[in-house]
Amino acid sequence: MAVTYQLTIDCTSPELLTQFWAEALHYSVVPPPPGFGSWDDFYRSIGVPEDELGDGADRIEDPNGEGPSIWFQVVPEKKSIKNRMHIDVNASGGRAFDLAIRRERVEAEATRLVALGATRLRTAFEEGLDHYAVAMTDPEGNEFDVF
Template structure:
């Protein structure tokens, strides 16, 4: 039996991260629970102190229900080492397509995400190997790949 889960990403600015990742993944900002106008209202009801509230969006969800929810949690410590877990965004299409076609799709997606605030860190390609990927960082420096 599978279990439901959400991915939690530590960050300094949950609203910015939520908007970036919603656009990157085709997700939506998750609405607050029924009966609450905002997530901050919900957190206040749970008893969280005002200084813990973000004032904006901090959760995203897959509008089709297939992917995990993602919660962006405020932490005081800045990211200092490489992620032990990262997201791979599959943009290349079918493996039966020529590598040059898949490379163009991956590069186009990388360019789109750069426009949203990501940075490219490396290109992973070796002549003769049927794989192409672009290593990137989100606006807060979390690593992810597009392949």
């Protein structure tokens, strides 16, 4: 039986990434537990030190309950090397569609994500291969692909 899991992304600004990734993935921002005005208020109640708190929302979830929840964890250091794991955003619809249609969909999604604060790095396309993707970074420099 498969297990459920949460994806955790280290960051310096959870509010920024929460808003970006909620929009990027069509997820919902998770409200703090009942009785707390913010996640930081909740974390303080369970003894989390001030230097480990963010500012605002720090987690998102799939409104359909199908994808993993994502928590943006405050860490003191900024990102300095390439991610060892990354998110792939499937915007193309898959190989049931012609490459030209998939390419158009990937480009439209990459354009939308740039408007949300992503940075486009490069296009992964080679004539003769049935693949088209765009490598990008989120507002804190975490790599991800749109394919």
